[in-house]
Amino acid sequence: MSRIQAIVNGRKVEADVEPRKLLIDFIREDLGLTGPHIGCDTSNCGACTVLYNGRAIKSCTMFAVQADGAEILTIEGVSTDGKLHPLQQAFHENHALQCGYCTPGMIMSSIDLLTRNPNPTEEEIRLGISGNLCRCTGYHNIVKAISSVAKSHIFVSPLKKAKEE
Amino acid sequence: MDIEGSFVLQGSPERVYGYLVDPGFIGDHLADVENVEVIDNDNFNVRAKVGIGFMKGKVDFKFHFDEKVAPKSGKLVGNGTGLGSKVDVTILFTLADGGESTTIGWKSHASLSGKIASIAGGALQSVVKKNTQRFIESIKQGIDAELSAAGAAAGRS
Amino acid sequence: MTESVTLHREETKNVKWVGSRYPRKEDLRFVTGNGMYASDIRIPGLAHVAIARSPYASAKIKGIDKSKALEVPGVVAVFTGEEIVAELDPLPNLLPSPYDKVKDYGIAVDRVRYAGEPIAVVVAESNYAAWDAVEQLEVDYEPLSPVLTAKSGCEKGAPLVHENVPTNVVWQRKFTYGDVDEVFKTADLVVSKKFKWHRFTSAPLEPNVVVVDYDKRHVIFNIWSNNQRPAFNQAAIAKALRIDANRLHFISPDIGGGFGIKNENYPYIILLAVAARRIGRPVRWIETRTEHMVASAHGSEINYEGEMAFSRDGKILGLRAKAYHDEGAYMRREPIAAFNFIRHATLTYTFRNLEMDIYAVVTNKCPVGPNRSYGKMQQGFLVERLLELGAKKLGIDPIEIRLRNFVSSEQMPYETPTGAILDGGDYSRALKKVLENMDYAALVKERDRLRSEGKLAGVGISMGMDACPINFSSNRLINPKSTASGESEAAWVKIDEDGNISAAVGTSPQGHGHETVVSQIVADVLGVHPEQVYALPGFDSWTHPSTPHSGTYASRFAIAGASAVNEAARRVRGKVLRIAAFALKEDVENLELADGSVVSTKGKGKVPLKEVARLAWRDLANLPEDEEPGLYSNVIYKTPFKLPIDSQRGNFSLTYSYSACVVLLEIDPGTGVSRVKRVGIVEDAGNQINPLIVEGQVHGQMGHQLGAALYEDLVYDEAGQLLTATFKDYLAPTASDLPSYETGSIVVPSLFTPLGTRGTGEGGGAPLIACANAMDDALLPLGVEYDSSYLSPIKIRELVKSASGK
Missing domain, CATH: 3.30.365.10 (Aldehyde oxidase/xanthine dehydrogenase, molybdopterin binding domain)
Structure with missing residues (x-):
């Protein structure tokens, strides 16, 4: 067992974890944050995507011990002040989700994308989320939702907000 | 998956044969071996490290000599389990007397099933081929070294 | 944190909700990470299941040695196929005799028939320990040569996939309509070609999940799963488990996509049910993607x-x-x-x-x-x-x-x-x-x-x-002994004593937005806003109505589900109008239901829906003589089908x-x-x-x-x-x-x-x-x-x- 400390969704957490435990299992099973999902065994699907020190990572490719000292943001920490984040609102309005299983990971990757590139082309959006699989929507409305947020310049990084508070 | 080939060693079939049916010697030359446990003259266990793509782990093999016709031929059969998979290997070898030298013909048949076969998919063929060739090459060099060492020792005495 | 999050919606008045591009009500929980999928269920005492699978496409199982697996720290139990099957009857199939004798338990006993077929169920304190134990299971196989194409399976002398039936061609029929030979003889052109339809699968992003808790006190299996039609599958599950179907309590919460594949996880429900009953603890199995691809179900x-x-x-x-x-x-x-x-x-x-x-x-x-x-x-x-x-x-x-x-x-x-x-x-x-x-x-x-x-x-x-x-x-054309016909779906609509409107349907959706469309349908019939209708999420066989056809498959919601809900809402509306007519001393024909009130078109006043609800549930002496109390309707809609x-x-x-x-x-x-x-x-x-x-x-x-x-x-x-x-x-x-x-x-x-x-x-x-x-x-x-x-x-x-x- 190794002792780790991390900031998850703005809150300090401390835990003893088995060295081989994957970060996604720590987040889901130990912290009870079931927003990030597991959809594959090979780091292809992106359902487990979270922000790790500000960058989108697939939490099934990391061990929980690697979270020691890191700042992690999951989908549960994205909306603030009782309001949906613009990406969450846009996913809803554009019907960019059906079963919702890929949605948390998809939104985390979109946050990463718009943080690095606030004005992406359609091709850049498609490439930006190409680490996240969706089996319901055929991606059409997901691309539309991300694009609508970019075009209306309402994107704010949820990390910045968390820091200001 | 079937692979075959042959190689030539300087030495009589009688001298070469002893090495080919020695569990300790064979075990030492298998690729990526972590541990060899010799049980008796015909049986030995091998724990091998396997890494194909993102799949890494150990496969435990039970090897036994199914046939021994000294100094002409032999058949080594291995069954491995691990990583949710089965690996079945058969190696047949024949020795042909060439006077000063011996030609060793070999045929190996390997079948992989379960997770490794499924996941590693197309990568397997080349991995098995590479490992088999490494094994044969290692045996060849090993016997070569032993024979020349023995020869040198004999010369000195 | 997320409870206070609300969706921003444009206010629209006086529109028909059916037919509008109404953004989904379900979305709020999904975009905030609050969806409740089967793998999110937490039950005290939960044990974790991993399934050992055959590495061979075809082989005899000569023996399973579980002693090493049982030594793995954290292992609770290991059940071989043989031990599981001792408590089961085979799953039924649709085939005519003698092919109905093909034995299927969802787990292999003495013979494996595809690579990935379950051979043992391992239960442990953690998922990690369960997988460790699977690794330690020693199985002695005798490989057999497999049949790998339909064509080779038809050949004389092909190895039999199921040795207790005469051939691998388990169903064959020629259907002829019109005068085919004649038109092919006299046609100006005949094109012929061999085509291959390749094997693929819709691979929903959420793999199969089953959680079973056996309630010994009430002799009930509580089953959480992402099965997309539990009510449909319950008869087969009950038969296999040799119990009455009313002892099965199914809950399908949010489902991460189904596309048909998730009709087919019921064999795992049976395996988990046996394991839960044997160890006296709740058990959970989460399929890995590899298992899903190898062994769930493929397209044809x-x-x-x-x-x-x-x-x-x-x-x-x-x-x-x-x-x-x-x-x-x-x-x-x-x-x-x-x-x-x-x-x-x-x-x-x-x-x-x-x-x-x-x-x-x-x-x-x-x-x-x-x-x-x-x-x-x-x-x-x-x-x-x-x-x-x-x-x-x-x-x-x-x-x-x-x-x-x-x-x-x-x-x-x-x-x-x-x-x-x-x-x-x-x-x-x-x-x-x-x-x-x-x-x-x-x-x-x-x-x-x-x-x-x-x-x-x-x-x-x-x-x-x-x-x-x-x-x-149509099953009668596959097997003349079939006695099935038609199909149906159930729904209920209720207005409680405070005027709150709820609705439920038996369809267990997988991302189809049934909460939204049910709300739209009910809103139109009862003259309210869709946000005023609470459509029950998912499926729970103790709260949702169902029929043996219930579920979401074969694109059936817009026909069976929608019709059932619509009819249930209409019946409640009828009752609302009758009670309001009695209260207003007005004819039902002169009443309209809009914006949450019943209004007389002849100026005889109006009664809020809330007041009608109070009358219906709490002020029973003021109801019309022959009116049953309450505002509730449970409808089973029969899709109009013939033999x-x-x-x-x-x-x-x-x-x-x-x-x-x-x-x-x-x-x-x-x-x-x-x-x-x-x-x-x-x-x-x-x-x-x-x-x-x-x-x-x-x-x-x-x-x-x-x-x-x-x-x-x-x-x-x-x-x-x-x-x-x-x-x-x-x-x-x-x-x-x-x-x-x-x-x-x-x-x-x-x-x-x-x-x-x-x-x-x-x-x-x-x-x-x-x-x-x-x-x-x-x-x-x-x-x-x-x-x-x-x-x-x-x-x-x-x-x-x-x-x-x-």
Whole structure:
């Protein structure tokens, strides 16, 4: 067992974890944050995507011990002040989700994308989320939702907000 | 998956044969071996490290000599389990007397099933081929070294 | 934190909610990470299950030594197939005797029949420990030679997949309609071709999950799973467990996509139920992706030998085909895919002569199961591909030949030779509209420009049809002993004593937005806003109504589910009006229900719904004499179906939604890789309850169909090992692999449903078939033809090479 400390969704957490435990299992099973999902065994699907020190990572490719000292943001920490984040609102309005299983990971990757590139082309959006699989929507409305947020310049990084508070 | 080939060693079939049916010697030359446990003259266990793509782990093999016709031929059969998979290997070898030298013909048949076969998919063929060739090459060099060492020792005495 | 989050909505007054693009109510919990999926369930004392599986496609199990596995720290129990099966009866199947004797327990006993078949159930304190123990299980196998194709399974002397039945051909029937031999003898043109329909799967992103808690005190199995039709499957589960079905309590919470595949996780429910009862603790199994690909259920795999007869002017005279279905190792819902050609065998066309010779063959591969457009897109592929080849041979434009063969809107309702009654539609309008939307002339120009640049490029057209729901009397044609007929769905609507409105339906959706559409339907009937209707999420057999047909499959919601809810709401409305009429001393005919109140149109005042609810539940002396208290209605809607006409004809679906699709395909001749440059589709789903959701379904079909055509292929090696067991090899397309979609719709209401809706969602495979037709168009200048539903880069590269070498 190794002792780790991390900031998850703005809150300090401390835990003893088995060295081989994957970060996604720590987040889901130990912290009870079931927003990030597991959809594959090979780091292809992106359902487990979270922000790790500000960058989108697939939490099934990391061990929980690697979270020691890191700042992690999951989908549960994205909306603030009782309001949906613009990406969450846009996913809803554009019907960019059906079963919702890929949605948390998809939104985390979109946050990463718009943080690095606030004005992406359609091709850049498609490439930006190409680490996240969706089996319901055929991606059409997901691309539309991300694009609508970019075009209306309402994107704010949820990390910045968390820091200001 | 079937692979075959042959190689030539300087030495009589009688001298070469002893090495080919020695569990300790064979075990030492298998690729990526972590541990060899010799049980008796015909049986030995091998724990091998396997890494194909993102799949890494150990496969435990039970090897036994199914046939021994000294100094002409032999058949080594291995069954491995691990990583949710089965690996079945058969190696047949024949020795042909060439006077000063011996030609060793070999045929190996390997079948992989379960997770490794499924996941590693197309990568397997080349991995098995590479490992088999490494094994044969290692045996060849090993016997070569032993024979020349023995020869040198004999010369000195 | 998230409880206080609200959705921002535009306020709209006085609109009909049915028919509006109402954004979904479900979304809030999903976009905030608060969805409740089966793997999110937490129960105290939960133990974790991992399943040990066969590495061989076919082998005898000579022994299982579990001693080392039991030594692994944290292991609770290890149950071999033999130990599990001791408590089970075999799962029922649909096959006629003697093939009904094929034994299927969901776990192997002394023989394994496909690589990945369960052989033991391991229970441990953690998922990690369970997998450690699986590794330590020692199984002694004697490998046997596997049967890996339908054709080889038919051969004399082929190894038997199931040794207790006479052959591997477990179901065979030839269906003949009209005078097939005569039209083929006298036709101006006969085209014949062998086609391969490749094996693929919709692979929902959430793998299968089952949690079972056995309640010893009440003798109840509490079953949380992502099964997409638990009420449908409960009879089979109860029979296997040798208990009464009312001892099974099913909960399907949010489901992460199903597409048919999640009908098929019920064997795992049985295995987990046995394990939970044995150890006296709740158990949870979460399938890994690899397990899902290897052993859940695959879409069907077919070798077609087809021919189509034409007159000189391009009229289709007849279709004749042999179809060899590779069914995999067990017949769970099969031979439905093999049989489903019958639902709309002639598609959108008028030809009357048809012969289908069907062989359903068991093999040592993953069992075939329902998969979006189950058996329907396959028939579309056969018809549309042969039609395309005929058009090319006759020198008739592919659009023109379709227009000449369409059933016209004036002929509706139209009875096809197999007895299907097409429920209205305008096929030529749909085709013309998609061509117009896409600017067909410009598309052809673009194709020619690509060709001039040295690329291979093709334009492809296809129609698709989605027949739904299922008239279960069709089972009688598979097995004359079947006594099933029709289908149904249940719903209830309730207004409680404070005026709160709730509704529930038995459909257990998987992302279809039923909470939203149920709210829209109820809102319209009761004159309230959809936000005032609480539609129960998911499915719980103790709170939701259901029938043995309940579930979401076969695109049935817009027919059965919507009709049941609509009728339940109407009955509650009737009661509201009667009670209000009594209170206002007004005639029911003079009352209207709007904005949450019952209003007299003759100025005799109004009663708020809340007040009617109080009267109905709490002020019973003030109710009309003969009125039962309460505001509640539970309706079982019976889809109007009949028995088969004879042993090979009948109307086995109620609505026949259809689509017309056009694609522009570009192929790199060097690599053989295809890319869809543009794709457009026009669909007619009849009246749409929520066009936003219908459009989403069309997008989803598009993603699956283009994925299947271009990227997704389940490949077995010569030993029966699946080589595409992860998303590294099974190439589910990403956003950058797919284009944006040019969708459109026309609305010709269904003649046969209360709301004029048609079932939609599965689609009829038009995008996939259009890709295959486009490939032929692209290869035309090279003088070669393509023969598979999968546009394999390797095969195409070879084909191009061989053609250019000529």
